[in-house]
Amino acid sequence: MIIEIKEWLAEAAGYIRVSLTNQLTVSQKSGRTDLVTNIDEEIQSFFIKKINQHYPNDRILAEEKGFNTIDSFAGRVWIIDPIDGTMNFVMEQENFCIMIAVYEEGVGQLGFIYDVMKEELYWGGKNYGVFLNERKLPQPKDVTLSEGLIGMNAYMYRKNIYSAGEIGHASMGIRVSGCAGVELIAMLKGNHIGYISNLSPWDYAAGLVLINEFGFKYSNIEGKPLAFDKREYFLAATPAAYTQIQEKFIQ
Template structure:
């Protein structure tokens, strides 16, 4: 498989899609809700996903597509080559701020991530990786992640999870927040993953994400030696929603053991 060729086309399409999104800033968006009042989708989310699907089907008709807005294939396996697409990750930020959102594309072969592309449209920052060939930001190679301890780390974590909720015992996370150097929340999983990759934050935790939120960033983080699992320390299967926990190796192990208490009886 010529991954360099696929990567080249994917980068071209991502940049073209980003330009379409920037041009939309002057227009009035059509905004709809999905599962709840805060789960938003715009006409641009739909338009950009359809743009990618048309490009992929035209160039690689044998490839399959999983897209957030439902225009791709109905998948019950990751056999073959699958593109996992989030046309605008961070739609709420896109609507309210016109920044802090990204295009996210992960390309997988038989369940293994081969290419990851996360494009911060507003800042024109393209994070990209091909499996086994390093990870880059706008063509400049990123260094392998250094290990850190909780007390010297910035943790990306939504404040919702430190309040009482039905997904995790918030009492586990309060000491983590207290002991960390600081916490941040950006409202976009794709960017929070690549912020771990660049060391802008040291770990990122979320209780419920979809495969297209994670797929691209996971390739990039793992290419730099980071660890990407769910909160139980297990690998994702990318066919269902799951929690997410990513960090550099030492920090990942420390948080799993000392705060999430995974592996303890």
């Protein structure tokens, strides 16, 4: 399965890179900053076709075109974000990712985050560890909030939602990429100690499998398990920083 998924990701990423030389069809979903392109939809359809061909009994949860709800996590479920960071894809043509997760009976087994323009695949899961392409990554240090950078949702920081502004000020500084995959990669590399945002399941499913392998803590912002069925405020951090954030800032 891992080899198959890597091959699918490489093919999809190649198609995306070529598509950047062509005219994109861009539409709005909930508003002018919530975009979807023809490439998002084509890449999702590509993965769904592959899964249906090779694993016809599996369920699929994905961002676009009516796949954004699921009735059960029983059995094996694939969670797909065809282009995470669509605004970056459209406006910057970089800092976006493809994300795929495989869950069994509600437990994450495999996660893949592909930085398309850098051609860097972060992948791993239970009994595998975490890899960048074929290089196994070392365990990041358990750094406190005051010692590290933290990824942040810009709106949450600006409006101080759930004390996001105060948390940012207590850290060494915030970083805003506009892409959950990029932020989760920064945690895997040990560059950031945490990430606070407002995310849907396809934004975090793959990353959770990977950060879980490194012992990061994660939950909704109030410390409850993530629902996997709606957009919700999200917190992931080193154990030390997570505890500090929960005890000092989240009321």
